[in-house]
Amino acid sequence: MPLVHLHLVEGRRTPEEVRRLADVVQQTLLDVFAAPERDRYQLISEHKPGFMIAEDTGLGIERTDDLVILQITQQGRDLDQKRALYATLAERLEAECGLAPSDLIVSLTENTKEDWSFGNGVAQFVEGQL
Template sequence: MPLVRIDIIENRRTPDQVKKLADIVQDVMRETFDAPPRDRYQIITEHKPGNLIAEDTGLGFTRTDDLVMIQITQQGRDDDNKKALYSTLAERLREQTGLSGDDLIIAVSENTPADWSFGHGVAQFLEGQL
């Protein structure tokens, strides 16, 4: 049950372009993380220019205001799944939106079944509902 946060700079994309970005992320997660249908939890935040800062970590990247930062909280994916996610996302976003690889940052975090409640204050994984 991945939870995805997508951070972008405001007024750089139309609502349709933002939806396309989110749809690509979901499609790639379904493929590489084997996420089930209707397992879509995304938070998209647009930041004022200057409020989303990403330097290049000494790797020589040239960042622009087209920057996309994606944070995924999930459980149970191995390093191969994560590497497939990174490369497939970069490829699809470049092909379908023109996003430069220099402007894509992805971070994946792990959690456990006890860390989720999908409603009504119930830990559905722990209660056997999922």
């Protein structure tokens, strides 16, 4: 049940381009992480220019204001799946949205089944509803 937070620089993309970006991220999660259909939880935040700062950690990566930072909270994926996600996101977002791989940062956060409630005050995984 990935929860995705997309961070973008305000004014760089049309609403249609933002939706396409979100759609590509979702399809990649379905394909690589085997997320269930209709398991889409995305937050999209646009930040004023200058309010997203992403240096290169000494890697020599040049970034532009097209920068996209993805924060993905998920559970149960192994290292191979994570590596495949990073590579596939970079490939697809470049091909389908024109995003340079150098303008993509992905951060995965692990949690457990008891860390989710999808509504009604119930931990659906724990209660066996999912």
